[in-house]
Amino acid sequence: MTTEKLSVFNQYESEVRGYIRSFPTLFSKSKMAEIWDDDGKRYVDFFAGAGALNYGHNNPVINDAVIKYLQEDxxxxxxxxxxxxxxxxxxxxxxxxxxxxxxxxxxxxxxxxxxxxxxxxxxxxxxxxxxxxxxxxxxxxxxxxxxxxxxxxxxxxxxxxxxxxxxxxxxxxxxxxxxxxxxxxxxxxxxxxxxxxxxxxxxxxxxxxxxxxxxxxxxxxxxxxxxxxxxxxxxxxxxxxxxxxxxxxxxxxxxxxxxxxxxxxxxxxxxxxxxxxxxxxxxxxxxxxxxxxxxxxxxxxxxxxxxxxxxxxxxWSNKDFQAEIKQKSEWVQQRMQQLALKFPKAIREIRGHGMIWGAEFRDPEVASKVCEASFHEGLVVETAGAEGEVIKFLGPLIITKELIDEGFDILESATTKVLAKK
Structure with a gap:
């Protein structure tokens, strides 16, 4: 049971903890734009450590450099x-x-x-x-x-x-x-x-x-x-x-x-x-x-x-990565637009630039429930805004187009299920 696995945190960690409440599982492994919990369940990452993981989880280029440095004392x-x-x-x-x-x-x-x-x-x-x-x-x-x-x-x-x-x-x-x-x-x-x-x-x-x-x-x-x-x-x-x-x-x-x-x-x-x-x-x-x-x-x-x-x-030693980001950002924008067009009564507008985009929901409670449902379906995504009314795309910059699509497919599915219950 997830509750049992999280019991040590519930018992000993301060009540100030936040993200563990949004993503209630015991994470154990990660690679680039994917995360796994200790049951082996896989998640697409639209969160990127709140923007701290633009280059992804355990990026081999970065890990290799750090490991080499440690091994050389x-x-x-x-x-x-x-x-x-x-x-x-x-x-x-x-x-x-x-x-x-x-x-x-x-x-x-x-x-x-x-x-x-x-x-x-x-x-x-x-x-x-x-x-x-x-x-x-x-x-x-x-x-x-x-x-x-x-x-x-x-x-x-x-x-x-x-x-x-x-x-x-x-x-x-x-x-x-x-x-x-x-x-x-x-x-x-x-x-x-x-x-x-x-x-x-x-x-x-x-x-x-x-x-x-x-x-x-x-x-x-x-x-x-x-x-x-x-x-x-x-x-x-x-x-x-x-x-x-x-x-x-x-x-x-x-x-x-x-x-x-x-x-x-x-x-x-x-x-x-x-x-x-x-x-x-x-x-x-x-x-x-x-x-x-x-x-x-x-x-x-x-x-x-x-x-x-x-x-x-x-x-950043040349412009290739920058060009790649711009191509991906255009695709993220398209998928955001598709989401808004599919749920016009639920989503007020979308806005963003580059690889940071948000869909503003008319009802903050719906946005929260969509994120919760998305997590159960295998997507880590959070809300932003004064009342948590905006679902925010903040995936790693190295995320693939295939994973962007998979994540937005989950978002669409979760939104459909949440709205069906209203």
């Missing part, structure tokens, strides 16, 4: 000391990611989670500009530590007793108020009006594609206008590319499609090739830290450096 933990693994990662990242995109950034290793990167970005922005206020956007999600929570929109993650810091303002994201309201004009007005009650922020933080917020995609012209506003008012632009970056948008960075250059970029999740790693990219003139002013014990996890270098060398 490579340095594992080194804080921020110099290691061969770190040097090799930096060189690969600069030569394959930054230079081809004409990006000039200093790299700060923080770690090991995405929220560490956000906290660091907020801290350096406030230090450099000498202002405490920061702006973020409705429906944004930036992490679960105190500073990150202060710029996260969803009230589900807030509690006054946490003592979440102030000095933050949320403003409407692109199309948050509908396509007839210009949210950029609104932002410009409150920044230029001395009577708006809004302090000039040190930085504006955003995801160009809001993932947890419901797959909300900022248009390229909107992003360009936001960059212009930041330049005009001397505000730093921080792009949180923790989930939408690392190739998820079909470009390595999600902001490339808009032709903008952020002042600061945060990366985590898949940047470590499946291993814990988090970095902050900042324009060189912003690197105002004194030695040791910001630190962390696990900001130098060398297995992540090895894994990340292997992934970058394999997938």
């Amino acid at each position: 490579g340095i594992g933990h080194a804080l921020d000391m110099a290691t061969v693994a770190k040097r090799d990662f930096i060189e690969s990242f600069v030569n394959n990611i930054l230079k081809p995109r004409n990006l000039d950034y200093k790299i700060q290793f923080v770690g090991p989670t995405g929220t560490n990167a956000i906290e660091t970005a907020l801290k350096i922005a406030r230090k450099v500009k000498g202002r405490k206020q920061v702006m973020s956007f409705t429906n944004g999600f930036h992490g679960m530590s105190m500073g990150s929570l202060s710029i996260t929109g969803n009230s589900y993650y807030h509690d006054e007793s946490y003592g979440v810091p102030g000095y933050t303002t949320q403003v409407p994201f692109h199309n948050y108020l509908g396509d007839k309201v210009d949210t950029i004009a609104y932002l410009h007005k409150i920044l230029e009006d001395a009577s708006s009650g809004t302090e000039l922020p040190a930085a504006i933080v955003l995801e160009t594609i809001q993932a947890e917020g419901g797959i909300n995609v900022a248009g390229a012209p909107w992003l360009k206008s936001l960059r212009e506003i930041c330049d005009k008012f001397d505000i730093l632009l921080i792009v949180d590319d923790i989930q939408a970056g690392n190739g998820r948008s079909s470009d390595f960075f999600s902001f490339e499609r808009a032709g903008i250059v952020p002042d600061i970029v945060t990366l985590s999740k898949s940047v470590g090739g499946g291993h814990p790693m988090s970095i902050v990219l900042m324009k060189p003139e912003l690197d105002k830290w004194s030695p040791g002013e910001h630190s962390g014990t696990f900001r130098g996890f060398n297995l992540a450096f090895v894994a990340a270098k292997a992934a970058i060398d394999k997938y």
Whole structure:
């Protein structure tokens, strides 16, 4: 019985556990875009570790590099000391990611989670500009530590007793108020009006594609206008590319499609090739830290450096992988459209970009039940959005077309069964 197999978790693990409730089985094995439980049941993965496994589970290119490094007694933990693994990662990242995109950034290793990167970005922005206020956007999600929570929109993650810091303002994201309201004009007005009650922020933080917020995609012209506003008012632009970056948008960075250059970029999740790693990219003139002013014990996890270098060398040394992602993204979009056309009374709309797509259901309860039914049929998929109303495709970038089709066939079957019971 599954209940018996999960009893140790129910008895000893904190009630805060979440995904185990959505996917109640004992997983034992995984490969690329497939997972198996200890009974041998196979699942197609449309979840990818919440975006941490863009290169799939147990990718042999990455595993081989890590295993070789371990067998040669490579340095594992080194804080921020110099290691061969770190040097090799930096060189690969600069030569394959930054230079081809004409990006000039200093790299700060923080770690090991995405929220560490956000906290660091907020801290350096406030230090450099000498202002405490920061702006973020409705429906944004930036992490679960105190500073990150202060710029996260969803009230589900807030509690006054946490003592979440102030000095933050949320403003409407692109199309948050509908396509007839210009949210950029609104932002410009409150920044230029001395009577708006809004302090000039040190930085504006955003995801160009809001993932947890419901797959909300900022248009390229909107992003360009936001960059212009930041330049005009001397505000730093921080792009949180923790989930939408690392190739998820079909470009390595999600902001490339808009032709903008952020002042600061945060990366985590898949940047470590499946291993814990988090970095902050900042324009060189912003690197105002004194030695040791910001630190962390696990900001130098060398297995992540090895894994990340292997992934970058394999997938980003030329444009082949990027072209492959774009082809797959077109197919995912087609399958999403087919799903919406088949269930027009249940699905309000679809939206997305690259390899991140969502189907917004009119009834959040139906979306939840469809995910539950899909899991029973062999698909790992989750919801997003303020009320969990969006079913989100977030499969590994290396997923095959055959597995995409299999997963969407399961989604269609599950939706049919759930709606038949209403």
